[in-house]
Structures are given as structure tokens and as C-alpha cells.
Amino acid sequence: MKLIDQYIKEIEKRIKTSERKVQVEEVGTVHEVKDGVAILSGLDHVSYGEFLEFESGLTGITVDLTEESVGAAVLGNFEKIVLGEKVKGTGRQLEIPVGNDVLGRVLDPLGSPLDNKKPYNAKKFYPLEKIAPGVVKRSPVNKSLQTGIKAVDSLVPIGRGQRELIIGDRNTGKTTLVTDTIINQKGQNIICIYCSIGQKNSKIARIIDLFKKNRAFEYSLVVSASSSDSASMQYLAPYAACAIGEYFLDQGKDVVIAYDDLTKHAWAYRQISLILRRPAGREAYPGDVFYLHSRLLERACRLNEKNGGGSITALPIVETLEGDISSYIPTNIISITDGQIFLETDLFNAGIRPAINVGLSVSRVGSAAQSKGMKKIAGKLKLDLAQYRDLAAFSQFESELDEETKKLLNRGAKVTQVLKQPQNKPYLLAEEIAVIWTATTGLLDELPLAKIEEFEKKFLEDLHINGKKLLEKINKTGEIEKKDEDDLKKFAIKHAKI
């Protein structure tokens, strides 16, 4: 059968099954078109946040209901709108189609595919705006989310259901932290959603490539509103990602959503608010910019067994200028999230990557979300690093210091070196525990700093070939007993010879 006959058959089938419903519709006309916002007259009975359809095929949502007119944020290329055009109210709140087929796709905030494939099969429609689950439905966060990054899993551990902010200047490794976390979730039965807001198209293309190479698309998807998309699309993107996450949450699964980044999200919302002539507050942001982010991040939660036991972990990213974490948007989001990971340009340029400032980074869930083995080691690690930080200024005068201080400086430098990690190479839990254990027990104190990287590589290779059982045991139980420590010591001493 020819292809066109197939198409015609398919069309006939679809037309026959769906009936044309005749119903009363709300209509209005376009009065004014401003940059991304259209002011309409008519539409006397629309609700706030309702989905509108323009005659030219575009869609919009109502964002302003005044006595005489309705303001609508246009979702798409507003240059196509003609003055006097008819607009229809659909009676539906903004929803996104969701289904299991959404995994592995790249979507825009309305659910349309951006990856040149067919639209996915949608089982349900989930609303973009939703009230977060109440206190009764939640359960405390006590299960860990392995990011595969040594510095994060040991010092600022993240739990499933937590919100952890990643904040830093441009080009400090914020997106890399998040993509490495997503790559590390392979085989963990966790769904990952990467939401890109106002980012460069080239950056999004690179990330999609990275996911494809690491086979991350088997369990993740990308929701994208790039910087060339309209402000309203950028405004909706994080809510769309959260709605898709809630679909999987309701099935009892664990979800990780990364919002990259919320600064551009606030800019898009500011643009829409200023066009609608809403009063401008601090830094010209509208008065409800806190609510903009708090209602998004509150939807990240861990539900109790009665409600499915699933969780959504949120990893919002905020970009600061000149390291100023006390400006408006950063302070807002710091007060909403359960901790932050602070990345610094100075550390990045000094070669410490990931450039995490251990002093300012905190995780309010903390060790409740860590495995027992990691907890044991991390305590010692934190102490070593805190002492090192206190004495860091004295490292210039090494020859004139007493033995104690020299030892602390040496240990601190070794530990800092061990926490460095190359891009896109997440570690298993057992590898992390093994490597950090060698540093905190002092086995590396004699080894010169330049040889530590090589030691780590050889040590891990050896463990993978000859110590497979040991690694598997630590991975499974998350604990490290005296016997395991002795075994590790044997491996470490082999390679720690100068």
C-alpha cells in the first residue's frame, strides 16, 4: 500500500472517532500587542491562568484580569498576531500531557517535541500550577541521593526529597555538577529531568549530546526554553518540568529535577510583569518574585508510604554577579532551599574543581541522608578541612612553622587534592569511600602532592580488578567495617610507596 493511502486511512480513522462538540465559547479581540503580552477586550468570563487560543494558531495564558481588559502572555512568536484578531477561551487551566513515553525526549514547556520526533503518547494531563503536598502527606528525608561527586557526597550530602541550591558566578561548574549527578543515576531507578531556562542553544545541544553518550536518556528528559524563546515560555518551563516530575512522583518513583537557572527565570517574569505595568519593587522585580520560586520549590518533597513513598529532589541553580550572594534573588532562594553548594571563581581558577567552598556550603539535611560508612569518614574529613582553612594563610611561611601546624597543613592539602574530580566522571559510593578513607587515615601524608592523582587512578584500577568483592560489599551495605579497612590498607600501601 502506498504511503499516502496509509495516511488517508489514519486520518479517516481519527476523524470518525472524535466528534465535533458544539459548545458556547468565550471570545475576545486583540486590542494591543506589547513585547510578548497581548491586551484583549471581551473574554468576560475567563479565569486566571486559563489557556487561550488565538485565531492565528498561537496560544496564550491569562496573567492579568482587570475591569476593562484581559492581559495574556503569548506562548510563542507574538509577531504573528494581528490587531483585531479573535481569541477564544478554552476553559482549561494550563496543562501538559504526560505519559511514560516522555522519557528520553526533549520538550518545550507545552509538551511539543523539540527533538524532531513524533509527539509522545500522553495518558494524562497534569496542571502546571499546583498546590504543594501538605505536611500530613510528607515524610522526613533520610535516603541519600548519590551525586557521584566526592566533595558533595561527603561534605554536603543530598537526600531524596531535599532542595539543594547550587550557586556561583558564571563558568564555575554549576551545570557540570548537575549533569554529573544526572549521569550518575544510571541503574538507580531514579527519573531525572533537566529544565533549561534561558540558556544558549549551543549549551543545551552539548548537554543533550552528553546525555546521549552516557545513555542517560533511558531515564531522563530535557524541558527546554532557550534564550531565544518568548519570556512566557521561559516563565513556564520550570513549572512544566515540575508537573512532569509529579506524574512520576504519583507513581511512587524518585525524581531529580534540575532548574538551570532560576536567575533567568526571574528575569523572564520581571519582563512580563513590567510590560503589564505591575509596580516594580527592589531591582525592578515585581512584589511576588519570592512566591514565584517558593511555590515551585515547595513542590519538591518526600511523600510518606500511604501516598506512594516517592520523592522529588530539586537542584535549582542561581548565577551570581561578582560572588554577591546577598543580592535579591540569591537570598530569596537560599531562604527557600534546604542548603546550598557555593562555587567560587577563585577556587576554580586555582585548579580546585569542583570549586566548592566548603566553609559556606551547607546541607540542612546533612548526615541523615548519608550511608553509615560515608558518615564515619566525612566527620574526620570536615575536621581536617576546617583546621586547614584556619591555617591556610600561614602556608606561605612553611619553613618557619612548628611540626603540628606543618602536619595539619600537609593533611589539609592532601585532602583537598583528593576531593578534586574531573568533569563527567562520577564515582561509585564504594570508590568515594575508599579514596577519602586513604586521605583521612593519613596514608597519603608521606606521598608528594603531585603524585596523588596518579595514586588514586592506580588504586581504583587495582580495586576494580583484584578487590571487586570488597567494592561490591561497600556499595551494597554503604558501611565499612574494620576488616574492610584492613583490606583497603593493603591495597593502598601497595601504591602509596614513593
Added chain:
Amino acid sequence: MKINTTLRKEIRSFIKNKIQEEKAKITVYVPYTLTSDDKESIQSLLSKKEISDVRYVIDKDIFAGIIIQYGSKLLDLSLRSGLKNLQKRMYETY
């Protein structure tokens, strides 16, 4: 332009009333001039309004059928919108 406040209030309420009156009227868009029999059959379906309140506007673009508008509510029974819906559904199916 500075207007006296009482005058401004009066003008405002006058314009508001005019707009309300306009909204309360029913407009029926028809493809050609209807006979009085046709008009009566449509009249019988519109529950509350009297004949004088209904306006008939001829719009050839709707091909066939009628569109009834009451304020901001619209009941679209025209052939044109039916064809548009068909076109939209056909483009989505491939």
C-alpha cells in the same frame, strides 16, 4: 485634559451603561439575508430576548450555518469553523 470630577464620574457611568447595553444585545452572523420565517425559528430558540434586541449581520465568509454572539459568549455553528477544526485535526494526525 483636566475634567471636572463630577463630570468625569457622569461620563464614566454613561459609557459603562452604553457598553452594558451593547453587551446585552444578541448578534447573529448569517451567510445571506434570512426570511422572516427563518428569523422566527431562530427567535424561538433564544429564550429571553425580544425580536428588537437581536441584530442580524451578513458575513459571507462563514459559508453556511450561523454564529450567535451574546456579549463575550459565542456559539459557533458555522461551516467555516467546522472546516478549520477538521484542518487542525488533520495536521495533527501523521
